Amino acid sequence: xxxxxxxxxxxxxxxxxxxxxxxxxxxxxxxxxxxxxxxxxxxxxxxxxxxxxxxxxxxxxxxxxxxxxxxxxxxxxxxxxxxxxxxxxxxxxxxxxxxxxxxxxxxxxxxxxxxxxxxxxx
Amino acid sequence: xxxxxxxxxxxxxxxxxxxxxxxxxxxxxxxxxxxxxxxxxxxxxxxxxxxxxxxxxxxxxxxxxxxxxxxxxxxxxxxxxxxxxxxxxxxxxxxxxxxxxxxxxxxxxxx
Numbered sequence: 492x493x494x495x496x497x498x499x500x501x502x503x504x505x506x507x508x509x510x511x512x513x514x515x516x517x518x519x520x521x522x523x524x525x526x527x528x529x530x531x532x533x534x535x536x537x538x539x540x541x542x543x544x545x546x547x548x549x550x551x552x553x554x555x556x557x558x559x560x561x562x563x564x565x566x567x568x569x570x571x572x573x574x575x576x577x578x579x580x581x582x583x584x585x586x587x588x589x590x591x592x593x594x595x596x597x598x599x600x601x602x603x604x605x606x607x608x609x610x611x612x613x
Numbered sequence: 614x615x616x617x618x619x620x621x622x623x624x625x626x627x628x629x630x631x632x633x634x635x636x637x638x639x640x641x642x643x644x645x646x647x648x649x650x651x652x653x654x655x656x657x658x659x660x661x662x663x664x665x666x667x668x669x670x671x672x673x674x675x676x677x678x679x680x681x682x683x684x685x686x687x688x689x690x691x692x693x694x695x696x697x698x699x700x701x702x703x704x705x706x707x708x709x710x711x712x713x714x715x716x717x718x719x720x721x722x723x724x
Contacts, residue, residue, distance in 0.1 A: 599649035599664030
């Protein structure tokens with residue numbers, strides 16, 4: 492079945508970096524944009540950016556520009572989100588999500604990963 | 614770009630209908646037919662319930678319906694059931710600069 496499976500929970504110290512993976516299966520990875528969304532404990536959803544798995548092109552939310560890098564490895568159908576210079580307020584569950592429409596960056600997110608908890612603490 | 618505005622909580626008795634509003638601006642909700650709604654149970658990933666304002670994905674109950682008027686989108690849940698108790702988020706495309714904006718979220722309680 493179509494699914495996105497993310498890497499496991501991470502605990503990092505302030506100032507460090509974290510890299511979360513999102514492995515796609517059940518569909519052609521390069522046909523659908525992947526977005527990253529995070530959710531701090533008890534808070535709402537926050538959009539971080541997207542990657543075009545075909546070209547590697549990216550678009551980041553202004554809030555994260557300079558700290559986030561989204562990449563992909565098409566040979567293993569996996570997208571990555573790396574966040575650097577971590578702060579305590581980066582503690583959140585990070586989700587990858589697939590856009591419903593082929594080859595379009597915008598639209599509804601029809602498939603979500605299970606989420607990866609990233610805890611930033613000294 | 615500010616988040617779309619949703620009521621913090623909405624409640625109803627089983628069998629009743631409830632409506633959740635999602636207010637944006639002419640730069641997001643009002644300009645594009647790309648509003649989607651997500652249901653999120655505690656500790657789970659969001660689930661797509663409505664896309665393009667009023668379309669239901671396969672497998673989503675027809676008790677869920679969406680609409681839009683001007684800068685405000687709405688999600689209606691009819692025949693409320695205990696399993697509908699969850700958080701609901703709206704989401705809109707907001708143009709090539711801001712791109713995506715989510716709503717503040719609404720907690721639905723079934724009394």
